[in-house]
Structure formats: C-alpha cells, structure tokens
Amino acid sequence: TKVIVGLGSCGIAAGANKVYNKFKELKEADNLDFELAKTSCIGMCFREPLVEVVDENGSMIYGDVDEEKAIDIIQQHVLGHNPIKEYVVKTDQFETPDQTYFDGQVKIALRNCGYIDPENIHEYEARGGYQALKKLAHESITPEQVIQTIIDSGLRGRGGGGFPTGMKWRFARANQSDEKYIICNADEGDPGAFMDRSLLEGDPHAVIEGMIIGAYAIGANQGVIYCRAEYPLAIKRLNIALDQAREHGYLGKNIMGIQGFNLDIYIKEGAGAFVCGEETALMASIEGKRGMPSKRPPFPAEKGLWQRPSNINNVETFANVPYIVANGPESYNKYGTEKSKGTKVFALTGKIKHGGLVEVPMGTPLRDIIYKLGGGIQNDKKFKAVQLGGPSGGCIPEHLIDIQVDYEQVNATGAIMGSGGMVVMDETTCMVDVARFFLDFTQKESCGKCTFCRIGTKRMLEILTRITEGEGQEGDIEKLEELALQVKESSLCGLGQTAPNPVLTTIKYFRHEYEAHIRDKK
Numbered sequence: 001t002k003v004i005v006g007l008g009s010c011g012i013a014a015g016a017n018k019v020y021n022k023f024k025e026l027k028e029a030d031n032l033d034f035e036l037a038k039t040s041c042i043g044m045c046f047r048e049p050l051v052e053v054v055d056e057n058g059s060m061i062y063g064d065v066d067e068e069k070a071i072d073i074i075q076q077h078v079l080g081h082n083p084i085k086e087y088v089v090k091t092d093q094f095e096t097p098d099q100t101y102f103d104g105q106v107k108i109a110l111r112n113c114g115y116i117d118p119e120n121i122h123e124y125e126a127r128g129g130y131q132a133l134k135k136l137a138h139e140s141i142t143p144e145q146v147i148q149t150i151i152d153s154g155l156r157g158r159g160g161g162g163f164p165t166g167m168k169w170r171f172a173r174a175n176q177s178d179e180k181y182i183i184c185n186a187d188e189g190d191p192g193a194f195m196d197r198s199l200l201e202g203d204p205h206a207v208i209e210g211m212i213i214g215a216y217a218i219g220a221n222q223g224v225i226y227c228r229a230e231y232p233l234a235i236k237r238l239n240i241a242l243d244q245a246r247e248h249g250y251l252g253k254n255i256m257g258i259q260g261f262n263l264d265i266y267i268k269e270g271a272g273a274f275v276c277g278e279e280t281a282l283m284a285s286i287e288g289k290r291g292m293p294s295k296r297p298p299f300p301a302e303k304g305l306w307q308r309p310s311n312i313n314n315v316e317t318f319a320n321v322p323y324i325v326a327n328g329p330e331s332y333n334k335y336g337t338e339k340s341k342g343t344k345v346f347a348l349t350g351k352i353k354h355g356g357l358v359e360v361p362m363g364t365p366l367r368d369i370i371y372k373l374g375g376g377i378q379n380d381k382k383f384k385a386v387q388l389g390g391p392s393g394g395c396i397p398e399h400l401i402d403i404q405v406d407y408e409q410v411n412a413t414g415a416i417m418g419s420g421g422m423v424v425m426d427e428t429t430c431m432v433d434v435a436r437f438f439l440d441f442t443q444k445e446s447c448g449k450c451t452f453c454r455i456g457t458k459r460m461l462e463i464l465t466r467i468t469e470g471e472g473q474e475g476d477i478e479k480l481e482e483l484a485l486q487v488k489e490s491s492l493c494g495l496g497q498t499a500p501n502p503v504l505t506t507i508k509y510f511r512h513e514y515e516a517h518i519r520d521k522k
C-alpha cells in the first residue's frame, strides 16, 4: 500500500506538511508496512490537503485531510482495508460529488502533476519522461523535422500571445550564431494565476525536457529559466531536476550522443517586476539591467539575450512539447478548434466553488468551465462575470457565458486569453471596483518609459478612484474611454497596450454601474 501526500504550495498552505509528518510518525511508531510518498498538486486546490491511497483495489484520493483524518485513514483504510467513502473526492471505484471537476478535462501539460514525485527523475521517466528526447537521437530526427512537428501540432504560445510556437522556433533557427539561447518565461505575475507555479512544482522535468528539445530545434547551447523569486518551492524543485538531468546526461555535452548538441540550463530569479514577463524586459533583467522593454525590431530571434538569437516560450508551452514530439502532432491537434489547437490550463479563482487548476481542450464552453468543473458560484449566488487574462485581459459578462474558450472567441469579447487566470465574480461584485483593482496593479507596475503608460494610467486611476468614492463627475466615463485609447495606442509594450482592457470591457458591459456611481454619488 502506498500513501501519497500532495505537497504543492496549495497543499502546504492548507497544512499538508503536518499531515505528511503525521503519517510518518504513525508509520515509524508502529513500524507499519506501507510506503509513504510525496507528490504535488493534482488540481483540486479547493480540497487540499489531498492524500492518495493506492492498494490492490486501485486508487482513492481523500480531501480536506487533517491529522485526525490521517489517523482514520491509516486505521480504517491502510490497516483495515476499509476505505472511508465519505472522505473520498476522487476514485475510479464509485462516483463522488467532486467527480465533475475532472469530467471533460484532458491532461497533456499537467499529465504528471499530482501523479509523480517531482523530485524523483525515475518517476518522471516511468511515465514516459525523456522518451521524446531519446526519440530525437534514436530516430535521427533533424531540428527541422522537430520544428515541423510543432508547427503541425498547432501549438501556440501559452503565455498569452498565442503566436505559433513552431514558427517562432523557425525564425530563431534561421539566425546563425555561435551562441544561441533558449529561455523559459516563468515570471508568472497576473493576480489570480498559478498555472506555471503548479506545473513547475509538480513536473519540472517536463518543462526542462521541452526546453532541451527547443534548444535542439533552434540550435541553442544555453538555457535560462527566468522564474519569479516568489516561487521558492518551484525554484527548489527546478534546481533538483536540473541536477538530475545533468547526472543522467540529458544536459551537458553531446546530449544523447548527438554530436555537437551541448546545452546547460540555469535559473535566473526575477525580483518581482510584472513588466519582466515582457520578452525584451526579461532579457534585460537577465543581463543585470533594469527590466524595461525595448523597441522591436530587432526581435529576440535575431538579437536577443546578449545580442544573440534567442527564443522565449512560457512554462506551459514547453511542458506540451515532449508530449507532442513523443506522440506526434495529431495527438495534440485532435483537440481544440480550427485555429486554436490542443488544450489550455486555467487557474480558477474568485467566487467559484472549485478553486484550482483545470486543463481542457480549446473550445470548451465557458459555461462548462464555470459550472461543471468549477462547480458553480459560491453560496449559490448568481454568476456575474469572469476576468480572463489577468490585468491585461478583460471581463466576460454572464450573457457571453456560452462562448467557446479559444483565442479567437475570447478576443472577440474584448478580453484576452492571457496565460489562463480566471477570476470569477458573483452578483455582489462592483465592476468599477474590479476595473480599479486591475488598473491600480498595472499602474504600479508600469516601468515609466512611455508617457501615456506612465501618466495616462495614473490619470485613469484617479478618475476610477473618485468614481468609486462617490465623487465621480459628468463626463468621467468619456474621459476614461479617451484616455484608454490613447494609452493603448501610444504604449511601447504589452503592459501599456493592454492595461486599459479591464476598464474598457467593464464600461462596455457594465456602463450602468459607472453611471449609477456618478449619479447616486456613492
């Protein structure tokens, strides 16, 4: 019998370390015959701490486990072979009330999260890990063939931009240089987003293998993971995984016997600036400069880090790559819509019953994500809107809940897919407050380079603040709209270009709330 405790940040925050220690104490005190193991988050953050018991009958995952329940699990299930059905949140053996959380999910990027010990490379390998890399060597697959596979899969950048990954790799490959860089953007900073953190904590080798394959495809010999310092557990597990990858010959010289394929990867910790998620600012930060965006062209594929050709993808993008290379592009592009292929990971937060991480095929109706997987709205209140794409995104109101979530349909609403954070709001939420919250965030995070982003967002925030404080004036909404357009059009980087989105979408869909604040002076 194996007892596995979920020790992602979400589990630890809910008390999983205490639970793990309880199991350890019980095992050692009576020299009990079961294996105690660790994993990371399986996505059900709303039920943490989670504990899985695997025995001859299969698997059962218990939710909301505390030290007392740990004792019950040992006595009744592990020793008594009598599972405690009322604690079970997931099993193949019977239906649980939380089962709907998994219905409709397709786990590709998250395929190993919650199933393996992320600090044990053998567990990653046992589930097919590093098979894609080995396939490159054993089947003499050329870099061009790898790029074509990624193009055929339809994979688009999961950091928010949605640019075709294979095309990006092709541009980077086309630029000759003795030094090239492959960079992983793990500077996840959107309020409400934790997809990258969970992936890095739960399956760091998938991201590393994706980077190694990317390096082979573009001809890079150096890799950097730019990870925000606020993710200490992710950084710890990445460092362990990198050491293991070096020991097993997945990093180093002539990797997998491929002559001239040399690569090492190191981690650069970000210092907390949201703008460093922008490619050029991120590279400036790696170089030790202030993290400020610069003009493009030249694009990173031509002159990136240290003026050398570079390619940047985000965590989720890289995590998909080994699966696609190992299983072929059809294994991925059979999911999704015409222009948005594959799956997407979303972080569900806010006023939703099942807060956590889900992975669904592109094109899944928003309604299913909110009501089936997400379980609906807390306290059975009415759904009002969802903020998609963080502070760069926008809100999607209730009457659009039947859109299919893909790049095209989300963009058509005025929001953006972003990296996949979904902050759900109920009928009690003031949408002007929501717009103010997100603009306050981007205003503080503006690097100050462009006048409109620096000062325009400040003026917009002042107007929003006075509206929410009951001091709004006639004409304020029009001023907000005018300023928003100027900020969008006159900003150099994505931060400024998208900062007004929450304001514009809330005015578009909830103008009456702005008007009520101004009219009623409250």
Ligand code: SF4
Binding pocket: 275, 292, 293, 445, 446, 447, 448, 449, 450, 451, 453, 454, 491, 492, 493, 494, 495, 496, 497
């Ligand atoms: Fe900096 Fe804003 Fe200009 Fe981007 S748009 S470069 S964050 S001032």
